[in-house]
Amino acid sequence: xxxxxxxxxxxxxxxxxxxxxxxxxxxxxxxxxxxxxxxxxxxxxxxxxxxxxxxxxxxxxxxxxxxxxxxxxxxxxxxxxxxxxxxxxxxxxxxxxxxxxxxxxxxxxxxxxxxxxxxxxxxxxxxxxxxxxxxxxxxxxxxxxxxxxxxxxxxxxxxxxxxxxxxxxxxxxxxxxxxxxxxxxxxxxxxxxxxxxxxxxxxxxxxxxxxxxxxxxxxxxxxxxxxxxxxxxxxxxxxxxxxxxxxxxxxxxxxxxxxxxxxxxxxxxxxxxxxxxxxxxxxxxxxxxxxxxxxxxxxxxxxxxxxxxxxxxxxxxxxxxxxxxxxxxxxxxxxxxxxxxxxxxxxxxxxxxxxxxxxxxxxxxxxxxxxxxxxxxxxxxxxxxxxxxxxxxxxxxxxxxxxxx
Amino acid sequence: xxxxxxxxxxxxxxxxxxxxxxxxxxxxxxxxxxxxxxxxxxxxxxxxxxxxxxxxxxxxxxxxxxxxxxxxxxxxxxxxxxxxxxxxxxxxxxxxxxxxxxxxxxxxxxxxxxxxxxxxxxxxxxxxxxxxxxx
Ligand code: SF4
Ligand code: SF4
Numbered sequence: 020x021x022x023x024x025x026x027x028x029x030x031x032x033x034x035x036x037x038x039x040x041x042x043x044x045x046x047x048x049x050x051x052x053x054x055x056x057x058x059x060x061x062x063x064x065x066x067x068x069x070x071x072x073x074x075x076x077x078x079x080x081x082x083x084x085x086x087x088x089x090x091x092x093x094x095x096x097x098x099x100x101x102x103x104x105x106x107x108x109x110x111x112x113x114x115x116x117x118x119x120x121x122x123x124x125x126x127x128x129x130x131x132x133x134x135x136x137x138x139x140x141x142x143x144x145x146x147x148x149x150x151x152x153x154x155x156x157x158x159x160x161x162x163x164x165x166x167x168x169x170x171x172x173x174x175x176x177x178x179x180x181x182x183x184x185x186x187x188x189x190x191x192x193x194x195x196x197x198x199x200x201x202x203x204x205x206x207x208x209x210x211x212x213x214x215x216x217x218x219x220x221x222x223x224x225x226x227x228x229x230x231x232x233x234x235x236x237x238x239x240x241x242x243x244x245x246x247x248x249x250x251x252x253x254x255x256x257x258x259x260x261x262x263x264x265x266x267x268x269x270x271x272x273x274x275x276x277x278x279x280x281x282x283x284x285x286x287x288x289x290x291x292x293x294x295x296x297x298x299x300x301x302x303x304x305x306x307x308x309x310x311x312x313x314x315x316x317x318x319x320x321x322x323x324x325x326x327x328x329x330x331x332x333x334x335x336x337x338x339x340x341x342x343x344x345x346x347x348x349x350x351x352x353x354x355x356x357x358x359x360x361x362x363x364x365x366x367x368x369x370x371x372x373x374x375x376x377x378x379x380x381x382x383x384x385x386x387x388x389x390x391x392x393x394x395x396x397x398x399x400x401x402x403x404x405x406x407x408x409x410x411x412x413x414x415x416x417x418x419x420x421x422x423x424x
Numbered sequence: 425x426x427x428x429x430x431x432x433x434x435x436x437x438x439x440x441x442x443x444x445x446x447x448x449x450x451x452x453x454x455x456x457x458x459x460x461x462x463x464x465x466x467x468x469x470x471x472x473x474x475x476x477x478x479x480x481x482x483x484x485x486x487x488x489x490x491x492x493x494x495x496x497x498x499x500x501x502x503x504x505x506x507x508x509x510x511x512x513x514x515x516x517x518x519x520x521x522x523x524x525x526x527x528x529x530x531x532x533x534x535x536x537x538x539x540x541x542x543x544x545x546x547x548x549x550x551x552x553x554x555x556x557x558x559x
Contacts, residue, residue: 068510068512069512070551126548128548130553204514204549204551205518205549207464207517207518211464211517212517212518214514289510289552290552291551291552292548292551292552292553293551294548294549299551301510301512301551301552354528354531355528356526356528366516366517367517368513368514368515368516368517368518369512369513369514369526370512370513370514370551371512372510372511372512372513373511373531374511374530374531374532374533375510375511377531
């Protein structure tokens with residue numbers, strides 16, 4: 020018997036909903052079968068914690084006196100975007116201070132950037148803000164230097180255009196003797212290591228592979244507080260090849276999410292540095308999946324063994340778009356600590372924290388059990404495998420004829 | 425009697441030489457190897473406690489240096505700041521001694537200070553920079 024969102028929410032409010040994590044659901048479906056599990060379980064919670072580079076914070080500082088229209092802003096020396104209304108600011112997580120040496124001395128350390136500013140704001144620390152303006156009749160102020168604190172901001176929300184990638188590639192390095200420094204961490208030369216970055220069987224979009232329940236308006240766990248899915252994420256690619264169980268065999272769906280930073284906690288919003296690459300933000304995100312029917316119950320029982328990721332050479336094939344994957348491996352193999360690539364044993368290293376992913380799924384489960392968090396029916400579902408939507412490369416169209424205009 | 429805790433770096437061509445046993449015999453020292461490993465750069469690193477008279481210790485260390493071994497007192501330590509560590513595991517393949525490892529059952533990342541040779545390779549590699557050098 021299918022269930023509705025309203026029925027599940029009635030049970031949550033009455034404290035009677037059966038809520039389990041995606042890990043627990045694996046055993047339940049194995050023991051009881053899909054039909055019984057679908058009847059008994061109301062919500063399955065998922066979680067993931069990893070670097071999510073397409074993230075940022077939207078802040079409104081309120082006006083100083085006299086009023087001001089920011090034209091350039093720095094937060095702890097990190098430039099923020101302010102081509103918006105007068106005192107709105109957006110700071111992206113990969114932004115670096117102007118005086119950071121970057122990769123001039125390769126590999127650069129990238130000790131501090133936008134992601135770290137956001138973590139400090141969430142932690143309640145004061146942040147130094149400097150701003151410049153050209154001055155207008157309505158907004159005469161031209162210069163400002165002040166400390167700001169999240170408690171005093173009118174709004175502070177994470178606004179992340181691409182999070183929770185549904186599956187991802189595994190990075191290896193085929194070059195003979197050159198370690199490479201990437202957003203997948205340091206990948207050691209001559210198949211010295213393999214980096215992967217997904218919570219696998221706990222990961223939100225891998226538990227709802229066709230986005231039957233996740234869509235615009237879905238209420239989620241974001242950074243330790245409540246957030247929402249506001250759109251398909253950038254590079255959302257539902258037409259990626261899929262295994263028989265419907266799970267994409269590489270990077271596919273993504274979601275754009277938003278959430279109030281004032282509710283968040285610094286252990287789930289962590290500024291991170293990638294040696295020789297840059298800075299980012301590790302974000303904790305969890306999505307409840309309402310078990311509306313048997314099909315959804317089956318999806319949420321997906322196991323690491325049944326999810327495969329493509330192995331990609333980040334020394335050549337990936338950066339230069341040359342050639343396809345070197346093969347596919349399952350997350351069970353990746354998590355065993357060693358995979359086989361081109362007949363050789365390669366030690367694996369994760370970038371996403373399974374320990375935190377599990378803690379997020381557990382906490383979300385407790386929120387729902389306590390009746391504090393309801394599941395929401397999306398206003399619209401995300402484009403799925405039948406949408407025809409893919410991920411296109413940029414078609415370059417030079418416009419100045421090689422310099423002759 | 426005096427004791428010294430030292431780190432000895434052996435360049436690749438000296439790894440197979442019986443340098444320690446030679447020193448111990450010539451200078452009448454007691455020794456205890458705390459940690460030993462070979463880094464990805466093929467350098468041998470050994471953390472060792474030597475015990476002997478002050479004069480013998482000084483002579484022994486000078487002798488080792490003359491043979492091409494780099495000798496440093498063990499004053500640095502690499503520690504894991506647990507408030508910062510997210511237990512991601514991004515450090516485990518870079519660590520030459522498996523001091524950093526993932527428990528395959530629980531997925532917790534563990535740091536075994538006894539195995540750490542303070543090579544510092546994990547320090548810039550850790551994304552939240554939780555591995556810290558302490559003096
Ligand atoms: S890379 Fe850093 S944060 Fe990740 S497990 Fe290792 S020490 Fe902890
Ligand atoms: S310093 Fe870091 S990489 Fe080196 S042995 Fe210790 S834990 Fe391992």
